[in-house]
Amino acid sequence: MLDIGPGQGTQALRLARAGHLVTGLEADPAMLAAFRAAVAAEPADVRARVVVLQGDGRETGRHFGPACFDVVLCHGVLMYVPDPEPMLAALARVLAPGGLLSLLVRNGDALAMRPGLLGDWGTALQAFGSAGSAGYAGYVNRLGLATRADRLAPLTQTLAGICAPLHAWYGVRVFTDAAPDHAVVPSDPGALAALLDAEEAAGRADPYRGVAALLHVCGLRT
Ligand SMILES: C[S@@+](CC[C@H](N)C(=O)[O-])C[C@H]1O[C@@H](n2cnc3c(N)ncnc32)[C@H](O)[C@@H]1O
Numbered sequence: 001m002l003d004i005g006p007g008q009g010t011q012a013l014r015l016a017r018a019g020h021l022v023t024g025l026e027a028d029p030a031m032l033a034a035f036r037a038a039v040a041a042e043p044a045d046v047r048a049r050v051v052v053l054q055g056d057g058r059e060t061g062r063h064f065g066p067a068c069f070d071v072v073l074c075h076g077v078l079m080y081v082p083d084p085e086p087m088l089a090a091l092a093r094v095l096a097p098g099g100l101l102s103l104l105v106r107n108g109d110a111l112a113m114r115p116g117l118l119g120d121w122g123t124a125l126q127a128f129g130s131a132g133s134a135g136y137a138g139y140v141n142r143l144g145l146a147t148r149a150d151r152l153a154p155l156t157q158t159l160a161g162i163c164a165p166l167h168a169w170y171g172v173r174v175f176t177d178a179a180p181d182h183a184v185v186p187s188d189p190g191a192l193a194a195l196l197d198a199e200e201a202a203g204r205a206d207p208y209r210g211v212a213a214l215l216h217v218c219g220l221r222t
Contacts, residue, residue, distance in 0.1 A: 002069040002094060004057035004087075005077035009035035013042065016049040020071075023051040025063065055088075057081075060090040067096045075104035076214075079147040092162035095221040101164045103217045104172065108137035108149030110211040116179040142181060148155055152210075155217060164219030171212025174202035 003012040006024035008031060026032045032054050039050050055063055057074065058081070072091045078084045081157045091101055115123035127139065137149040158167045175198060186192045202208035203216075 001071040002060075002064070002114055004072065004090075005080075006035055006052075006073075007031050007076070009038045009052075009179065011073060011075060013038060013046070016042070016046050018216060019049070019205050021049050023053060023069075025053050025055050025057055025060070027054070027056050029054065041055040056123075058087045058090050060094045063210065064094045066093055067099075069094050069099060070096055071100045071102065073102045075102070078103065079106045079141070080145075082148065088158055088164075089162050092164045092219075092221060095164065096222055097114070100167070100220040101159070101219040101221065103155075103215075103219075104213040105155065105215050105217060106139070106141075106149035107146065107171070107212055107215045108151040109212070111149055113211050114177050114213060123142055130181060150215070152215060152217070155215075159217075162219075163222045165222065167218045168218040169209070169218065171190040171203040172207030172214040172216050173199070174208050174212045175199055177213035 001010075001012075001015055001020050001022045003022055003024045006012045006026050009024060012024045012035070020171060022177055026035060039047055039052060042050075048099065057077065060085060072095050074091055075086070076085065081087050088101075088103075095101055103195045106193070111127035112124040115121075115127065127137075137151065139147060139149055141147045152169065159166050176195070186195060203212060209215075
């Protein structure tokens with residue numbers, strides 16, 4: 001599996017612990033150092049399943065041959081890339097036939113939801129006018145960075161164009177997106193399980209998934 005923009009390696013390490021061979025390609029030296037430190041703290045068998053590389057996900061050709069991964073993750077990264085198409089084409093290139101492209105993107109169709117639920121009416125109103133003609137919407141994220149959201153219809157077209165047509169999509173953070181940054185995770189396991197079950201159910205069902213903060217979009221390489 002290839003994880004593009006793994007950050008500190010949260011997902012990559014979960015996959016490696018589950019037995020998968022994972023390569024992480026990370027652009028930022030500080031995140032890379034955090035990822036390497038996290039790998040070093042793992043047992044030897046997990047460490048042996050992880051490769052950490054520095055590089056840009058748009059330049060897979062510098063690191064890998066074509067069609068060499070069964071799964072490519074790109075979670076929480078496309079919002080930082082001004083144009084998603086070169087990144088997506090570079091990812092499709094390294095996917096083996098039948099391989100899964102797993103994207104987690106900010107949902108550009110529902111940018112008014114978070115500010116609206118927080119009572120920030122000015123930002124909510126701005127969001128209604130933020131979708132550009134190419135279908136990409138700009139927004140300022142919680143870290144104060146100007147970032148970009150993706151809309152499902154143009155993303156679906158792009159996936160068809162790179163031979164990784166849409167296979168499935170889900171909403172992520174339907175009910176919990178307006179929670180404060182430092183909200184406490186419920187300590188009662190039953191309450192946490194119920195919260196997660198409610199999110200999971202909403203993320204799979206219309207109309208809820210369409211207004212989720214994030215979209216988990218999966219393409220399958222033809
Ligand atoms: C919000 S974090 C997501 C981390 C991880 N994927 C997750 O879901 O927990 C975004 C990461 O993508 C990295 N990144 C941004 N643009 C990138 C690019 N063009 N190529 C590789 N990594 C990139 C950032 O340095 C950062 O570590």
